[in-house]
Amino acid sequence: MIINNKIDPEFRYKKMLTKIRESGGRITSHRLALIRLLAASEGHPNATQLYEALRRQFPTISLATIYKTLALLKDEGEVLEIDLHNDSHYDGNKPYSHPHLICTHCNRIFDGDIISGIQNLNQEIEEKCNFQVSRHQLVFYGLCEECQQKVS
Amino acid sequence: MIINNKIDPEFRYKKMLTKIRESGGRITSHRLALIRLLAASEGHPNATQLYEALRRQFPTISLATIYKTLALLKDEGEVLEIDLHNDSHYDGNKPYSHPHLICTHCNRIFDGDIISGIQNLNQEIEEKCNFQVSRHQLVFYGLCEECQQKVS
DNA sequence: TTTATTATTGATAATCATTATCTACAACTA
């Protein structure tokens, strides 16, 4: 199921379609294409980036359509929303809380779910703060490997 | 300097005024009052909350003034911006990266800087991902101590 | 103290992301 730190997009694709059908939603050509993109969520796109990518194939598609389907999939727990500075990005490949690394030079968003010790953090918070953690959003800003050389 | 998990607001107040003066900024009555609030940053307010609080004392103060001074203090590194879902909150008391706990029931924002093991995370990221961390924003969502009882 | 310089002010327009509204259309079901 997991290929190279990424869940098999085909699996995610089918899973999302099933979830939409089960909740009484309908499958349209636009949704198929959007869910295809979200299944991989290459680069953790935001709504506008998804819109631009889909517009090539579907020139009449509307931004509202993107937002509506994203809201639907968020409610179903099939898409993770990443809240950045006045800008929401989406991950339909791994729709559960996990860390992200954002390069402040090239602005790319990387997955950081190789990092262990998150579970320890949750536990420490419950113990020290008496706070019951249900989800988290962990974002680390800095320089990715490529940009470290470009900048120096 | 540190009182009860909080930096002495008086210290922060003076520090921010000094920074503004040093950068060629001017001290006005509105700024004095805003900086007084930011020095404590009780509850991690957003711009609108600061505006509402200041309006009692200064009925003619403008939201734009709040935003402009916040931008100035951010640039000087004297205020930390916390990017939440389409909503920025501010911490002028501890203007450096530290974890926050947000209760999904009462929406309060708590400081989580008692948590150790953050430094370990940074190091693990540098080693495993070859990513050079410069700052972070760590937010944990869940139920605070009080709300755990209310909800159950 | 007075004056000159110029940063700051409030009002408001502009922008940007996101959400809501509404009618025509099309996906699914019986």
Place this chain on the structure above:
DNA sequence: TAGTTGTAGATAATGATTATCAATAATAAA
């Protein structure tokens, strides 16, 4: 195959934030 109803696109509305600009006031210089 037709009826039901969720979805589409267009666009208005919203909410947070930023930009603009002339009047004002804080500071520095005389």
